[in-house]
Amino acid sequence: xxxxxxxILAVIVxxxxxxxxxxxSWDIYSDTDIYSGFYDFINIYDTPPDHTTVNMYGxxxxxxxxxxxxxxxxxxxxxxxxxxxxxxxxxxxxxxGIVRSSNNSxxxxxxxxxxxxxxxxxxxxxxxxxxxxxNIITTDSSIIxxxxxxxxxxxxxxxxxxxxxxxxxxxxSPSGGSYGYGYVSGFLTYGGDFFxxxxxxDAYSHINLIPEPATILLFGLSGFLLAxx
Numbered sequence: 001x002x003x004x005x006x007x008i009l010a011v012i013v014x015x016x017x018x019x020x021x022x023x024x025s026w027d028i029y030s031d032t033d034i035y036s037g038f039y040d041f042i043n044i045y046d047t048p049p050d051h052t053t054v055n056m057y058g059x060x061x062x063x064x065x066x067x068x069x070x071x072x073x074x075x076x077x078x079x080x081x082x083x084x085x086x087x088x089x090x091x092x093x094x095x096x097g098i099v100r101s102s103n104n105s106x107x108x109x110x111x112x113x114x115x116x117x118x119x120x121x122x123x124x125x126x127x128x129x130x131x132x133x134x135n136i137i138t139t140d141s142s143i144i145x146x147x148x149x150x151x152x153x154x155x156x157x158x159x160x161x162x163x164x165x166x167x168x169x170x171x172x173s174p175s176g177g178s179y180g181y182g183y184v185s186g187f188l189t190y191g192g193d194f195f196x197x198x199x200x201x202d203a204y205s206h207i208n209l210i211p212e213p214a215t216i217l218l219f220g221l222s223g224f225l226l227a228x229x
Contacts, residue, residue, distance in 0.1 A: 024040045024041070025040055025041045025043070026039050026041070026042045026043070027043045027045065028042065028043065028044045028045070028052060029045050029046075029047045029052060030050075031052060031053050031054070032052075032054045033054075033055045033057065034054065034055070034056045034057065034058070034077070035057050036058050036059045037059040038059065038060055038061075039059070039060070039061040040061070040062050040063070041061065041062060041063050041064075042054075042061045042064040042065070042079075043064075043065050044064070044065070044066045044067065044070045044072060044087070045067050045070060046068035046069055046070050048068075051069050051070060051071065052068075052070040052071070053070070053071045053072075053073065054070070054071070054072050054073070055073045055075065056072065056074050056075060056077050056079075056094070057076045057077065058076050058077045059077045059078075060077055060078040060079060061077075061078075061079040061080075062079070062080065063079070063080050063081075063082070064079045064080070064081045064082070065082045066082070066083045066084065066088070066105070067084050067085055067087055068086070069087060069088075070087045070088075071088045071089070071090070072087075072088070072089045073090045074089065074090065074092065074093070074094055074096070074113070075092050075093050075094065076093050077094045078094065078095045078096075078097075079094075080096065080097040080098045080099075080100075081096060081098075081099055081100070082099075082100035082101070082102070083101045083102070083105030083106065083107060083124075084102060084103050084105055085103050085104070085105060086103075086104050087105045087106075088105065088106045088108070089101075089106075089107050089108070090108040090110075091107070091110070091113040091115070091131065092110055092113060093111055093112045094113065094114070095114050095115075096113065096115040097115070097117075098115070098117045098119060099115050099117065099119065099126075100119050100121075100124070101118075101119075101120045101121075101124030101125060101126055102120070102121045102124045102142075103122050103123065103124070104123050104124075104125065105124060105125070106125045107124070107125065107126040107127070108127050109127070109128045109129070109130070109131050109133070110127075110128070110129045110130040110131055110148075110149070111130050112130070112131060113130065113131030113132070114131060114132050114133075115131065115132070115133040115134070116133070116134055117135050117137065118133050118135075118136045118137070118144075119136075119137045119138075120136075120137070120138045120139065120140075120142035120143075120144065120161065121139045121140050121142060122139075122140050122141075122142070123140060123143075124140075124142040125143050125144075126142075126143070126144045126145070127144075127145045128145065128147065128148065128149050128151075129147045129148040129190050130148050130149040130190065130191075131149045131150070132150040132151075132152060133150070133151055133152070134151075134152050134153045135151065135152075135154045135155070135156065135199070136151060136155050136156070137156045137157075138156070138157045138161035138162070138163060138206070139157075139159050139161055140159050140160065140161060141159070141160045142161045142162075143161070143162045143164070144162070144163045144164065145164045145166065146164065146165050146166065146188070147167070147188060147189040147190050147191075148188050148189060148190025148191040149191060151194070153196075153197070154196060154197040154198065154199040155184065155196055155197070155199065155203055155207070156198075156203060157198075157200070157202065157203040157206035157207070158200065158206075161206055162206055162208060163203075163206055163207050163208065164208045164210055165184060165186070165188070165207065165208065165209055165210065166188065166189045166210045166211075166212055167186050167187045167188040167189050167210075167211075167212055168187050168189075170185075170186035170187075171184065171209075172184045172185075172204060172209060173204075174204040177197040177198060178197045179197055179198065179199055179200075181198045181200055181204065182197075182203070182204045183195060183196060184196050184198065184207055184209075186209070189212045
């Protein structure tokens with residue numbers, strides 16, 4: 001009798017474990033909120049003429065991909081994400097492995113978001129105003145606008161890509177740093193001071209330093225006062 005009881009309990013435990021296994025794939029075509037669950041792949045599409053918006057507050061996925069002109073608002077959870085075509089991913093919180101953007105898709109990285117890497121290719125676009133990522137890698141004609149947040153390791157830029165850095169007291173060097181290819185430093189528009197290594201020899205030529213508006217106005221006022229003296 002005891003043996004049968006143990007067998008029944010074992011079956012119940014195994015069935016319970018099976019119920020929490022990852023769902024292989026989830027294709028989403030309409031507005032959806034995700035609060036929990038474990039998913040191998042999540043694909044987000046529009047249903048023309050309507051555009052799909054997915055809000056993720058929790059749960060995890062090996063990979064989330066957005067297509068068409070859909071939008072993913074990532075507030076919490078764990079996943080790798082990639083935006084294709086003209087879709088948008090707004091990352092405000094949670095833990096991201098790798099963030100990818102390509103084909104004119106747009107990534108917004110802000111708030112308390114945390115990422116291993118932000119990687120752009122084929123005209124990917126990314127705006128960074130907060131959060132933390134270890135590195136950024138840009139190729140092709142991709143564009144990154146960095147105004148706030150933290151890049152803790154390095155910037156790597158290739159081909160015709162551009163990294164725009166906004167702030168004040170900005171400086172870039174073609175040599176030095178941890179890898180010998182230079183570094184950038186200064187104060188960001190939305191944040192404190194920074195010092196980030198350049199990872200490849202061409203990265204220096206892809207960096208644009210853009211003074212914040214307050215600095216430009218200060219320079220303009222100084223010039224005006226000098227002209228009056």
